[in-house]
Amino acid sequence: MMLSKSCIYGVQAAIYMASLPRNEYVSIQQIAAKLNISFHFLTKVLQNLTQAGLLISYRGPNGGVALARPSSQISLADVIDAIDGSDIFKECLLGLPGCGVADPCPAHENWTSMRSRLHHLCSTLTLEELGKRANQLNVRLANSRAPINPAKLLTEAR
Amino acid sequence: MMLSKSCIYGVQAAIYMASLPRNEYVSIQQIAAKLNISFHFLTKVLQNLTQAGLLISYRGPNGGVALARPSSQISLADVIDAIDGSDIFKECLLGLPGCGVADPCPAHENWTSMRSRLHHLCSTLTLEELGKRANQLNVRLANSRAPINPAKLLTEAR
DNA sequence: TTGTATTAAGAGTGCTTTATCTGAAATTAT
DNA sequence: ATAATTTCAGATAAAGCACTCTTAATACAA
Ligand code: SF4
Ligand code: SF4
Numbered sequence: 259m260m261l262s263k264s265c266i267y268g269v270q271a272a273i274y275m276a277s278l279p280r281n282e283y284v285s286i287q288q289i290a291a292k293l294n295i296s297f298h299f300l301t302k303v304l305q306n307l308t309q310a311g312l313l314i315s316y317r318g319p320n321g322g323v324a325l326a327r328p329s330s331q332i333s334l335a336d337v338i339d340a341i342d343g344s345d346i347f348k349e350c351l352l353g354l355p356g357c358g359v360a361d362p363c364p365a366h367e368n369w370t371s372m373r374s375r376l377h378h379l380c381s382t383l384t385l386e387e388l389g390k391r392a393n394q395l396n397v398r399l400a401n402s403r404a405p406i407n408p409a410k411l412l413t414e415a416r
Numbered sequence: 417m418m419l420s421k422s423c424i425y426g427v428q429a430a431i432y433m434a435s436l437p438r439n440e441y442v443s444i445q446q447i448a449a450k451l452n453i454s455f456h457f458l459t460k461v462l463q464n465l466t467q468a469g470l471l472i473s474y475r476g477p478n479g480g481v482a483l484a485r486p487s488s489q490i491s492l493a494d495v496i497d498a499i500d501g502s503d504i505f506k507e508c509l510l511g512l513p514g515c516g517v518a519d520p521c522p523a524h525e526n527w528t529s530m531r532s533r534l535h536h537l538c539s540t541l542t543l544e545e546l547g548k549r550a551n552q553l554n555v556r557l558a559n560s561r562a563p564i565n566p567a568k569l570l571t572e573a574r
Numbered sequence: 575t576t577g578t579a580t581t582a583a584g585a586g587t588g589c590t591t592t593a594t595c596t597g598a599a600a601t602t603a604t
Numbered sequence: 605a606t607a608a609t610t611t612c613a614g615a616t617a618a619a620g621c622a623c624t625c626t627t628a629a630t631a632c633a634a
Contacts, residue, residue, distance in 0.1 A: 260418060260504070260507065260509060260511075261509070261510070261511060262621080262622085263511070263621080263622060263623090264621090264622080266510050266511045269510060270510065273522055285579085285580065285581090286580080286581070287579095287580080296622095296623065296624075298623075298624060298625070299622075299623055299624075301581070301582080302582090302583090302584095302623090304581090305581080305582065305583080308581090308582095315580090315581060315582085316580085316581080316630090316631080317579085317580050317581045317582080317629075317630040317631055317632095318578090318579060318580055318581085318630060318631025318632050318633095319578070319579045319580070319631070319632050319633070320579085320580085320631090320632075321579075321580050321581070321630085321631070321632085322580075322581080323581080334523070346418070349418065351418060351419070352419070352424050352427060352428065353418070353419065353421070353424045363550075364431055364546040364547075364549040364550045365492070365541065365546060365549075368537055368541060372533065372534060372537060375530065375533070376530060379526055379530060383523065383526060388522040388523060389522075391522040391523075392521075392522045399521060399522065420591075420592090421591080421592065421593090422591085422592080443609085443610065443611090444610080444611075445609095445610080454592095454593065454594075456593075456594060456595070457592075457593055457594075459611070459612080460593090460612095460613095462611090463611085463612070463613085466611090466612095473610090473611060473612090474600090474601080474610085474611080475599075475600040475601055475602095475609085475610050475611045475612080476600060476601025476602050476603095476608090476609060476610055476611085477601070477602045477603070477608065477609045477610065478601090478602070478603095478609080478610085479600085479601070479602085479609075479610050479611070480610075480611080481611085575634100576633100576634090577632105577633085577634085578631100578632085578633085578634105579630100579631085579632080579633100580629100580630080580631080580632100581628105581629085581630080581631100582627100582628075582629070582630090583626105583627085583628075583629095584625105584626090584627090584628100585624105585625085585626080585627100586623105586624080586625075586626095587622105587623085587624070587625090588621105588622090588623080588624095589620100589621085589622080589623095590619105590620085590621075590622090591618105591619080591620075591621090592617100592618080592619070592620085593616100593617080593618075593619090594615105594616080594617070594618090595614105595615080595616075595617090596613105596614090596615080596616095597612105597613090597614090597615100598611105598612080598613075598614100599610100599611085599612070599613095600609100600610080600611080600612090601608100601609085601610080601611100602607100602608085602609080602610095603606100603607085603608080603609095604605100604606085604607080604608095
């Protein structure tokens with residue numbers, strides 16, 4: 259898998275928060291329930307994001323986490339970076355240490371061009387945009403199936 | 417890491433074999449020594465490749481493994497597929513199961529275009545080409561530094 | 575002040591991957 | 605035959621990752 263499980267959960271949670279109408283504190287418990295993720299595990303993942311300054315947190319009743327900046331100013335790459343690190347964008351296809359132009363391996367050219375494209379994509383994809391799309395119909399965010407749509411259920415039942 | 421360690425070793429070994437002047441049996445021990453990989457582990461990895469029909473093997477003295485087809489007819493994707501499976505080319509960025517157009521998640525469009533580009537790259541990159549490039553100077557293949565070049569050593573010693 | 579809700583921090587468990595090791599089977603050379 | 609060389613197959617050990625659980629710290633509300 260490209261991204262670690264932790265990272266995937268973090269991205270999902272970030273998108274979920276960005277998809278909400280207003281940016282206010284949401285309890286991790288609620289996010290975990292919505293996304294079908296273990297609460298304890300998600301807690302640990304989101305701690306990374308708050309420590310990276312992407313989220314702000316507030317303890318106590320009515321507390322939770324919220325985006326530290328407007329969703330238009332947080333990129334997908336920011337979130338990935340905070341959890342998995344930026345290795346994906348720097349790393350070699352063949353996983354060799356010390357990749358560089360000075361000492362390349364055979365696939366270097368092809369891979370670096372690919373890699374920079376990926377980096378550009380993730381850097382320009384903002385949570386705002388992802389959140390918007392998540393709000394559209396038929397768009398899935400969590401691991402489990404989306405909440406059942408009764409109408410769809412009827413047509414598919416047969 | 418994008419590819420598993422096993423897969424990286426397999427790719428390295430495949431490129432090494434393709435870089436040889438003629439396609440004849442090479443002992444795994446020799447490959448492992450060249451690439452600085454544990455012999456026993458590489459053995460297990462290459463077994464996958466022979467079982468997938470990419471290599472042919474021969475036991476006994478002067479035996480070893482060799483490319484089953486001309487290097488121009490084996491793609492990087494073939495090797496990856498045989499060891500890690502084709503998940504990388506099918507898998508979602510967010511690692512959700514059952515990815516498809518019918519039930520996409522927010523990053524779908526961006527990611528699938530990226531992914532197909534990757535697939536195309538790996539499918540068209542042949543071992544022949546990789547082997548050729550590996551034969552050029554200053555091109556690294558193994559994990560460790562390349563075999564020491566005495567001349568270079570002198571200039572760098574100081 | 576007391577109780578409750580919430581994140582923070584970190585220890586602990588189980589599973590998957592990575593790596594090592596041992597013995598067996600096949601093939602050649604002497 | 606016998607010995608040497610090599611892949612094949614499977615058991616075992618070590619390491620890393622994903623996940624769980626427990627306890628503490630913080631803030632609000634009654
Ligand atoms: S091909 Fe390029 S990115 Fe890959 S290991 Fe070689 S130098 Fe690094
Ligand atoms: S974005 Fe596309 S590839 Fe990724 S999980 Fe969603 S449907 Fe699958």
